[in-house]
Amino acid sequence: MMRLRAIDLRGLVWLGLWAVALVIWPYTPSGLLGLMGPTVAWAAAPEPVTAPTPATAPAPVAAPTPEADPHAIALLRFSGDPSGADLREEVKASLVATGVQVRSVALDLPAAATRIGCTGDPSREECLIGVGRWLAASPATAAGWIVTGHVEPGSPKRIEVTIFDVASGQKARILTASVGEADLILPIVLSGGIAEGIVRTTRGQLVPTPKEQEQLAELDEPSKTPEELAAEAEALAAAARVQPKTSVDGESAPIKVDLRADFKEFCRTGPPTKRTSPDDPKDLRPKCQRGPFWGYWQPRSFVATGLTLGLAVATIAYYSAALAARGPYRDAVDAVSDYEADVGGDPRRDPTFAESGDRRYDELATEVSRTGDVMQGRAIVGDVLLGASVAMLGVTSIIVRQDRRDAKAFIGQEKGLRAISTLRVVPAGRGLALRLQF
Numbered sequence: 001m002m003r004l005r006a007i008d009l010r011g012l013v014w015l016g017l018w019a020v021a022l023v024i025w026p027y028t029p030s031g032l033l034g035l036m037g038p039t040v041a042w043a044a045a046p047e048p049v050t051a052p053t054p055a056t057a058p059a060p061v062a063a064p065t066p067e068a069d070p071h072a073i074a075l076l077r078f079s080g081d082p083s084g085a086d087l088r089e090e091v092k093a094s095l096v097a098t099g100v101q102v103r104s105v106a107l108d109l110p111a112a113a114t115r116i117g118c119t120g121d122p123s124r125e126e127c128l129i130g131v132g133r134w135l136a137a138s139p140a141t142a143a144g145w146i147v148t149g150h151v152e153p154g155s156p157k158r159i160e161v162t163i164f165d166v167a168s169g170q171k172a173r174i175l176t177a178s179v180g181e182a183d184l185i186l187p188i189v190l191s192g193g194i195a196e197g198i199v200r201t202t203r204g205q206l207v208p209t210p211k212e213q214e215q216l217a218e219l220d221e222p223s224k225t226p227e228e229l230a231a232e233a234e235a236l237a238a239a240a241r242v243q244p245k246t247s248v249d250g251e252s253a254p255i256k257v258d259l260r261a262d263f264k265e266f267c268r269t270g271p272p273t274k275r276t277s278p279d280d281p282k283d284l285r286p287k288c289q290r291g292p293f294w295g296y297w298q299p300r301s302f303v304a305t306g307l308t309l310g311l312a313v314a315t316i317a318y319y320s321a322a323l324a325a326r327g328p329y330r331d332a333v334d335a336v337s338d339y340e341a342d343v344g345g346d347p348r349r350d351p352t353f354a355e356s357g358d359r360r361y362d363e364l365a366t367e368v369s370r371t372g373d374v375m376q377g378r379a380i381v382g383d384v385l386l387g388a389s390v391a392m393l394g395v396t397s398i399i400v401r402q403d404r405r406d407a408k409a410f411i412g413q414e415k416g417l418r419a420i421s422t423l424r425v426v427p428a429g430r431g432l433a434l435r436l437q438f
Helices: 003-025 029-043 081-096 109-115 125-136 186-203 210-219 228-245 288-294 298-343 359-420
Strands: 073-080 102-108 146-154 159-163 170-179 424-428 433-434
Touching: 029 433, 073 081, 081 102, 081 146, 081 159, 102 109, 109 125, 125 146, 125 159, 125 170, 146 298, 146 433, 159 186, 170 186, 298 359
Parallel strands: 073 102, 073 146
Antiparallel strands: 146 159, 159 170, 424 433
């Protein structure tokens, strides 16, 4: 009986010790670590981001994890119109095709800002800084750049893509576009243009190194010895010295053309060369049989000259006819004067003087009027023909000057072509040399 009581007493002591241990264990170091486990895990989550006060600067940005590529891009979903999802996939495909490491994020910017507790405008840099911290916490989303997009519904659809630099905490660039319903080309090239803008912003202009530039230069022209380079430089210098004397561009030293001195060299004996198409230039070479003056005339000049001469002959003819009609007119006027002298009065005031023997005043006056009209009509036609002759003479002179000017330009061009035809390219060692002959 006493043995059983001792055993029960020992069990009660052990039970009491276990109870005391359970009460004290949470306050031991291992117990404290065990209890703080959930607290540490909760503290690893991003803190809510609030707008900084005017007297407080934004908190420093946490750098990406060491495993993250500084050129990697965290591509968020595009908010707004549902067509933004297709545009995002096209931009992603274009970025991947150019070798960019893209980290896809299954949230758009407003949802990501809500996840970290950022209120207000989610496109603020403070919110983007918080999103960058949140993405940097996971190796699957850590990136040096964040790309967000928003497609405004309506017509036209306004697209805005923001490129955010996580390291500096600033927006590097904002790409905007407007796509209307009638646009057929822009929707096709839009994704490629956005991807190119992202690559240029995140990676900058790729400038070849000096060694690569030297290799590219050797692809165009193989490397040459100093002797060959000196020979080419001397040939180019010689060509530059003679160029002003035979310039064919007509600017620095125009080619001199003398229509009389160059007539024999460029004149033709047969008909002009026919053009195979309307775009071919006319054959403006002068005709040898006509001489240096008439040879440069084109058919239109001869036609205009013929019309001028015809008008001049007609003018002279009508003036001559008017002069010839002046004789009968003067005779009729003299007959009226003689009649008035014979009757001794003015028939226009006294009807008794209207007749004198077989002569009648009205008949004599009618003859004066008729002959005067004939003379005046011929003189008026002569005046008109004289004006037309003077005008046609001016037109003819202009046409002749144009023909001579065109012939001068044609001969100057022919001289330039002949100068170019004397250029020869001949081999010289491992390179080529230029040879000019004038």
